[in-house]
Amino acid sequence: MARIGVFVCWCGSNIAGTVDVKKVAEEVSKLPYVVYSTDYKYMCSDPGQNMIKEAIKEHRLTGVVVSACSPRMHEVTFRRTVQEEGVNPYMMEMANIREHCSWVHDDMEEATEKAIELVRMAVAKAVELEPMEKIEVPVTKRALVIGGGIAGIQAALDIADGGVEVILVEKSPSIGGKMSQLDETFPTLDCSQCILTPKMVDAAQHPNIKIYSYAELEELDGFIGNFQARIRQKARSVDMELCNGCGDCWNKCPQKKIPSEFEAGMSDRAAIYVPFPQAIPNTPVIDRENCIYFQSGKCGVCAKICPTGAISYDQSDEFITEEVGAVVVATGYDLFNTDVIGEYGYGEIPDVISGLQFERLSSASGPTEGKIVRPSDGKKPEEVAFICCVGSRDDKYGRPYCSRICCMYTAKHAILLHHKSHGSQAYVFYIDVRAGGKGYEEFLRRATEEEGAIYMRGRVSRLYRDNGKVVVKGADTLSGAQIELHCDMVVLANGITASPGAEELARKLSISYDEYGFYSEAHPKLRPVETNTAGIYLAGCCQAPKDIPDSVSQASAAASKVLALFSGDFLTREPNIAEVNPFTCTGCFTCREVCPYDAIDEEEVTVHIDGKKVTRTIARVNLGKCQGCGICCAVCRSNAINLKGTKDLQIFRQIKAFTGSEKEKSDEPVGSKK
Amino acid sequence: MKWEIKTEDIHTSFRDEVEELSGESFGACYQCGKCSAGCPIAFAMDHGPTKIMRFCQLGMEDEVINSDTPWLCASCQACTTRCPREIDIAEVMDALRIIAKRRGIKPRTDPDIALFAEIFLSNLRWFGRIYELGLVGEFNLLSGRFFKDFGKAPAMFLKRKLALLPSNPFKWGKVREIFKKCEKMKEGEGRE
Numbered sequence: 001m002a003r004i005g006v007f008v009c010w011c012g013s014n015i016a017g018t019v020d021v022k023k024v025a026e027e028v029s030k031l032p033y034v035v036y037s038t039d040y041k042y043m044c045s046d047p048g049q050n051m052i053k054e055a056i057k058e059h060r061l062t063g064v065v066v067s068a069c070s071p072r073m074h075e076v077t078f079r080r081t082v083q084e085e086g087v088n089p090y091m092m093e094m095a096n097i098r099e100h101c102s103w104v105h106d107d108m109e110e111a112t113e114k115a116i117e118l119v120r121m122a123v124a125k126a127v128e129l130e131p132m133e134k135i136e137v138p139v140t141k142r143a144l145v146i147g148g149g150i151a152g153i154q155a156a157l158d159i160a161d162g163g164v165e166v167i168l169v170e171k172s173p174s175i176g177g178k179m180s181q182l183d184e185t186f187p188t189l190d191c192s193q194c195i196l197t198p199k200m201v202d203a204a205q206h207p208n209i210k211i212y213s214y215a216e217l218e219e220l221d222g223f224i225g226n227f228q229a230r231i232r233q234k235a236r237s238v239d240m241e242l243c244n245g246c247g248d249c250w251n252k253c254p255q256k257k258i259p260s261e262f263e264a265g266m267s268d269r270a271a272i273y274v275p276f277p278q279a280i281p282n283t284p285v286i287d288r289e290n291c292i293y294f295q296s297g298k299c300g301v302c303a304k305i306c307p308t309g310a311i312s313y314d315q316s317d318e319f320i321t322e323e324v325g326a327v328v329v330a331t332g333y334d335l336f337n338t339d340v341i342g343e344y345g346y347g348e349i350p351d352v353i354s355g356l357q358f359e360r361l362s363s364a365s366g367p368t369e370g371k372i373v374r375p376s377d378g379k380k381p382e383e384v385a386f387i388c389c390v391g392s393r394d395d396k397y398g399r400p401y402c403s404r405i406c407c408m409y410t411a412k413h414a415i416l417l418h419h420k421s422h423g424s425q426a427y428v429f430y431i432d433v434r435a436g437g438k439g440y441e442e443f444l445r446r447a448t449e450e451e452g453a454i455y456m457r458g459r460v461s462r463l464y465r466d467n468g469k470v471v472v473k474g475a476d477t478l479s480g481a482q483i484e485l486h487c488d489m490v491v492l493a494n495g496i497t498a499s500p501g502a503e504e505l506a507r508k509l510s511i512s513y514d515e516y517g518f519y520s521e522a523h524p525k526l527r528p529v530e531t532n533t534a535g536i537y538l539a540g541c542c543q544a545p546k547d548i549p550d551s552v553s554q555a556s557a558a559a560s561k562v563l564a565l566f567s568g569d570f571l572t573r574e575p576n577i578a579e580v581n582p583f584t585c586t587g588c589f590t591c592r593e594v595c596p597y598d599a600i601d602e603e604e605v606t607v608h609i610d611g612k613k614v615t616r617t618i619a620r621v622n623l624g625k626c627q628g629c630g631i632c633c634a635v636c637r638s639n640a641i642n643l644k645g646t647k648d649l650q651i652f653r654q655i656k657a658f659t660g661s662e663k664e665k666s667d668e669p670v671g672s673k674k
Numbered sequence: 675m676k677w678e679i680k681t682e683d684i685h686t687s688f689r690d691e692v693e694e695l696s697g698e699s700f701g702a703c704y705q706c707g708k709c710s711a712g713c714p715i716a717f718a719m720d721h722g723p724t725k726i727m728r729f730c731q732l733g734m735e736d737e738v739i740n741s742d743t744p745w746l747c748a749s750c751q752a753c754t755t756r757c758p759r760e761i762d763i764a765e766v767m768d769a770l771r772i773i774a775k776r777r778g779i780k781p782r783t784d785p786d787i788a789l790f791a792e793i794f795l796s797n798l799r800w801f802g803r804i805y806e807l808g809l810v811g812e813f814n815l816l817s818g819r820f821f822k823d824f825g826k827a828p829a830m831f832l833k834r835k836l837a838l839l840p841s842n843p844f845k846w847g848k849v850r851e852i853f854k855k856c857e858k859m860k861e862g863e864g865r866e
Contacts, residue, residue, distance in 0.1 A: 343712075343756060389706075389758075393704070393758065394758040395758060395759050395760045396756075396757065396758050396759075396760055397758075431704065431705075431706040431707075432704075457707065458706065458707030458708070458710070458711055458724075459706035459707055459708035459711060459758065460708070460711055461708050461709075461711035461712025461713075461752070461756055462711075462712055462756075473711055473712055474707075474711045475707035475708070475710040475711035475722065475724065476707070477705055477706070477707035477710065477722075477724050477725075480710075480721065480722055480724075480725055482710055482711060482713070482716045482717065482722065483711070
C-alpha cells in the first residue's frame with residue numbers, strides 16, 4: 001500500500017505570504033494514504049531536503065509530494081533527494097502552489113483552499129505513480145557545423161581537436177565568411193586576413209574536418225545524438241579532383257563584368273571565379289546565371305583552355321547524407337541594406353559607400369590595393385564623414401537593436417583614413433559610442449586624441465550631391481548646432497541584420513528565432529549557446545550581432561557543449577515518453593500519422609489469444625525520438641498508447657480528487673474515452 | 675536658460691500635459707538630433723527641435739513655453755518622417771502651440787505668428803480649403819500691415835496661385851463638421 005509524505009514549502013513569503021501553509025499541511029494529512037505531512041520555510045534548502053530524507057526513513061514513505069514552486073524550478077532537485085534515500089525518483093510529484101496559486105492570488109483564504117485542492121490532486125496522482133528508469137540512447141560521435149565564417153571555422157577546429165569528426169558546410173564557394181573581407185580589425189589593428197587565413201588552412205588540412213563548400217543543408221532528420229543531415233552539393237561545374245587552381249579559366253573568361261561579391265561591388269569578377277586569392281578550396285565555380293555558355297550555349301572558352309580538363313558543364317547538384325550527433329549553427333549575418341534609407345541616397349550618390357566597401361577600399365588586397373580614393377573620380381578624399389547607426393537603433397526601419405560592431409569599426413575607419421590618406425579629415429556622426437569591449441574605449445580615444453577624428457553627436461538627416469561634393473546635413477546636439485558639411489566621401493556604418501534564408505534554415509532545424517530572424521538561445525543568460533532543440537548549438541552572429549572576439553568565444557563554447565555531449569557512449573533521457581500496450585494495439589498506425597517527431601516504428605509481436613498464436617504488426621515507440629508530447633495518446637482509438645508519468649489513470653485520479661467523486665471506489669477511470 | 679535642474683522641476687505635470695495632448699511619449703526620444711539636423715527652419719529657431727524634446731523630457735516648462743521654436747515650426751514633418759524612434763515631433767510642436775495659447779503666451783519674434791495660426795484655422799473651418807485671398811486679406815487687416823506682400827499678388831494671379839473666389843461653396847460645411855466632431859471628442863463626449 002502506498003505511503004505518501006507531503007512537504008509544503010513556504011518559499012519564504014512567496015507562498016506563505018498568501019497561503020496558510022500550516023493549514024495546508026494539516027488538511028492534507030487527513031487524506032487517504034498520507035502518513036506524514038509537514039511544512040518548512042525553504043524545502044529546496046539543505047535542511048528542507050534533509051527533512052524529506054528523514055521522513056522517508058522514519059515513515060517508510062513510498063511516494064513524496066512536494067508542494068512548492070513550478071517543477072521547472074526544482075523537480076530535478078527533489079527527484080535527486082528521494083533517490084538518495086532509495087526511493088525511485090519518479091515517485092516524487094510536485095504540486096505547484098507558487099506560480100499557480102500564491103503569486104496569482106491575493107485572498108489568503110481562497111488561495112489556501114486552492115492550494116489544498118492542488119495538493120490533494122497531487123497526492124491522488126502520487127498514489128498511482130510507477131517507478132521509471134532513465135532511457136539510454138546511443139550517440140553518433142560526429143558533428144555538423146553549418147557556416148564557414150570565423151565562428152564556424154573556430155567551432156569546427158575546436159571540435160576536431162577534441163578528436164571528433166566534423167562536417168563543415170559552407171554556402172559560398174570558399175570558407176572565410178565576412179571576416180575575410182575586412183581590412184584591419186579593432187582594437188588591435190591586426191590584419192584580418194593575416195589572422196584568419198591560417199585558421200582556414202588549419203581547417204582545410206585537419207584530418208578530422210571535412211569541408212563541403214558551395215553546399216547547403218537540405219534537410220535535417222533525427223534527434224540529439226542521431227541526426228541525419230542531407231546536404232546539397234551545388235554544381236561547381238568544375239571537377240575538384242582535376243582542377244589545379246592555375247587560374248587560366250578566370251583570366252580568359254570573356255564575361256568579366258559581374259560585380260564581385262567579395263569586393264562588395266567595388267570591382268568586377270569573371271563568370272568562372274574564386275572569390276579571393278586565398279580561397280579555400282582554391283577551386284573556381286561557374287556562376288551559371290552569368291555564364292555565356294549556360295545562358296546562350298556558345299562560348300566554352302574555359303573548357304577549351306583548361307590544361308587538366310576540369311571544366312564539367314554537365315555537373316548537377318548532388319545530395320549527400322551524413323550521420324551526425326550534434327549540429328552547430330554558425331550562419332552569420334548580412335549587412336543592413338541601406339538602399340531603403342532614401343535620405344542617404346546610397347546607390348544614387350557614388351561617393352556614399354557602405355562600411356564594407358570602405359574595408360575593401362582600405363584593404364591592401366582590395367581593388368585599389370589599399371589606396372583610399374573616392375569612387376566617383378578616383379581622387380583622394382579630403383573630407384570624409386562617417387555615419388553611425390545606419391540601420392541600427394532605428395524603429396523606423398524595424399531595427400531597434402544595437403548592432404554592437406559599428407561604433408568600433410567606424411573608429412577604426414577613422415584611424416585607417418588617417419593612416420592611409422594623409423591630410424584627410426574624418427568626421428564621425430554618432431548617437432552614443434558603445435565601446436564596451438576590452439581595449440575598446442582606449443581605441444576610441446586613440447581615434448580622437450591621436451588620429452584627429454572629429455566626433456559629432458547627432459544623427460545625419462540627409463545627404464545630397466552638390467557640385468561634386470556630398471553635402472551632409474547633420475546636427476551636433478551637444479552644442480545644439482545644425483551642421484552642414486561638404487564632404488568628398490561619406491561612409492555609412494551599416495548595422496547587422498539576420499542572414500537571408502535564416503528563417504528557412506530555422507524551420508529545417510526546428511529551432512526558434514526572434515522577430516528579426518536571429519536564432520533564439522535556450523536561455524538568454526544561462527544557456528547562451530544552446531537552442532531549444534536538443535543537440536543543436538549556436539555560434540556567432542546568427543544568434544545576435546557580435547564582434548569577432550565574441551563570435552570566437554561563442555564558437556568555442558558551442559564546441560565544448562558538443563564535446564561534452566560526445567563524452568559518453570550513451571545519452572540519458574527522461575523516461576516520460578509514450579508506451580504502447582502490445583495487447584490492445586490494433587496496428588492502425590494513426591499515431592504514426594500524427595507524430596511530429598517520426599517516433600513510431602513497426603514491430604511484429606506474437607500473442608496468445610484464446611490459446612492460439614497470433615502474429616501481428618503493432619506500433620513501437622522509438623526511445624530516442626519520442627519527446628513525450630502525447631498527441632499519439634489523444635488519437636489512439638483503442639487507448640493502447642499512454643504517456644509514462646502522466647498515464648490516463650493518474651490523470652483521472654487527479655480529476656476525481658478535484659471533482660470530489662472519491663466516493664466511487666471503482667478503479668475504472670471516470671469518463672474514460674473507452 | 676535654466677542652469678540648475680532640481681527634483682521638483684522634473685516632477686511637474688508639464689511633461690504629462692504635453693504627452694497627453696500630443697499623444698507622443700518623450701521616453702522614446704534618445705536625443706539623436708536627426709530632427710534638428712534636417713529641420714529647414716532650425717536656423718531661425720532659438721532652440722532646435724532636439725533641445726525642445728529634451729526640455730520636455732525634463733519638464734522644463736518655462737524654456738519650452740517661452741521658446742519660439744514651436745511657433746516657427748512650419749509643420750513640414752521632415753522630423754516626423756525621419757525620426758528613428760517614430761515620434762511625431764510636428765505633433766508635439768502643435769501641442770506646444772496649443773498650450774502656449776492656453777497660457778496666453780505670444781511668440782516673441784513676431785506676435786502675429788499666433789494670429790496667423792488662428793486665422794488659418796478659421797479660414798479652413800469656413801471654406802473647407804484654404805482661401806488664400808481671404809486669408810491674406812484678414813491677416814493684413816488684423817495685423818495692421820495692410821499692404822504686406824501686396825506687390826506679389828499680380829504675378830501670383832497670373833500664375834493661378836491665387837484664386838479670386840473660394841472653392842466649391844456647396845462643400846464648405848463638410849470640414850466644419852469635422853471641426854465640430856473633433857471639438858466634441860475633446861470635450862469627452864461622443865468619442866468613437
